[in-house]
Amino acid sequence: MRGRINDYLRVIIGWVITILGQLLSGLQLLRMLVFSLNQKRLKRKYGITRETPVLPYDPAIVQSRKDVRLAQTSGSTGEPKCIPYTRRRLLALKLTFSDMFVRACYAFGIKRTCLYVFSSFETDASLTSLLLDENRLPNYLSSLQAPYRLQHCPAIRALVSKYGTSAVRLWMLAISNPGVLYSTNPSTISTFLDELARDWRQSSKLIRDWRQDRTTLDSNVRRIARRVESRDCEQRLKEIATSDLPLPLSMYAPAVEAYICWTGGYVKPFLDRLAAHLPPPQYRLIPMYSMSTETIETLPYFRGEDVAFLPIAPGVLYEFLNDSDHLVTTQQLQPGKLYAMVVSDPYGLRRYQTDDLFLCKRKVNGMPDLDFMRRRRLEYSFTGEKLTAEQLSAVFEQLREMYPALVADRFLTCVPSQSVHEAPHYQVLLIGDRRMQTSHELLAARCDELLSEINCEYRSKRTSGRLGPVRVMEVGTKEFAASFAGRGQWETQFKLLPLYVSRKGAKKLPAEKLDKRTAGAHVPV
DSSP: OHHHHHHHHHHHHHHHHHHHHHHHHHHHHHHHHTHHHHHHHHHHHTTOOTTOOOBOOOTHHHHTOOSOEEEEOOSSSSSOOEEEEOHHHHHHHHHHHHHHHHHHHHHHTOSOOOEEEOOOSSOOSSHHHHHHOOSSOOOHHHHHHOGGGGGGSHHHHHHHHHHOHHHHHHHHHHHHOOSEEEOSSHHHHHHHHHHHHHOHHHHTHHHHHHHHHGGGSOHHHHHHHHHHOOTTHHHHHHHHHHOSSOOOHHHHOTTOOEEEEOOSTTOHHHHHHHHHHSOTTTSEEEEOOOBOSSOBOOEEEEETTEEEEESOOTTOEEEEEOTTSOEEOGGGOOTTOEEEEEEEOTTSOSSEEEEEEEEEEEEETTEEEEEEEEETTOEEOSSSOOEEHHHHHHHHHHHHHHOHHHHTTSEEEEEEEEETTEEEEEEEEEESSOOOOSOHHHHHHHHHHHHHHHOHHHHHHHHHTSSOOOEEEEEOHHHHHHHHHSSSOHHHHOOOOSBOOOOTTOEEOOGGGSOGGGTTOEEOO
């Protein structure tokens, strides 16, 4: 009975979200109409003139603001940046996400708007962690709409310690039966689904214990389950507990009809793997808008299920660098060309060079539809070879064509590796399931040849012996991501890049996982 009542309330919440989505969609159209006037106003407000220089992030911004929480960046920078967030700024970011979600539900016609976020069960210094940080349990209606918010309860975290992350997520999904899944990186959802397929017995153990005698579990766990339970959840739990084979998502969370994740940059291998688990058109992919820890870069504009990404974040002044490094306005962007985004905002950024490159795909109502392509100037050089992320991406694509069975649905990245006992070299990591059928040497040799063809300085340094040959190693997704994130919270800090630059404090991947020839690989934290 409780599950039926909860679902009736979820239906009412869905009606409210649909109406709100229609109103917010109209408000976004209004913002688009006054965009040019608003940009001129912001330019005056922030004091941006022709002489204002384009600069990287200024750490002085952190020192100039008091009573803030600091969100730490990850990615391609040598040292993580600390971005100040006041309570008001965090609230504005939460409202921006809610605005996107509500408009997406309206545009895609999603009826069951209950949202499950694949968030980390631990806290860290990331912006995602700050956004999800709560000191107490959310209210009853919020729990129905966003059951993931209950996962920060100490009793749930204790379950994670005993049963593992995947087991707790499976339990929560089966009980709440959400309509939409979300993770910033598609790798988070695909890794969860891979784990269920690989180790179903361990992933379903919590549900088997729950079915056998739930009174042995913490009373707060039982209380949380009652707050989020849905119709027929007991039947779904029974099917999971009695099945010796992995069940598809449609069996333990049948209401799911869409998932939201990042689709830009280099995530295609994970998107392909995720599509195998969640095949279209049964499951619809809603792409996530672009943002960095420093600022929101684009917001989605929905016309039915057609999505465009426009530079219309509230309070952000947008400018762009063209291929000649000349500043141009948003109105001057031309379809088919690449631009580097430059932003100014109310939180201290003044012509901040984001180093993010966007392709202007088309114009929508006079606004540029911006598709994130890659990081600008992401390169590494041991001895003048200046190997770039763009070059590596081209090589990785060729390797996918040559060895589709080995690397087609796995992520490839490159890590500079140096040891006092041998020449510096580049280590290529195959991230995903370990299933290599051929020798590492064959793939490494071909990668070395392709790099030499595309980068003449690399070829020269290899010929002279100043650089050693490429080496290849297989690494599990969670193993790599946890090493990269530093403290295990890879859901919030993991970024997918073709090149990870060694930096101070880098962690070695566990030595027992490596063979003797590849033990020098480092992953940045």
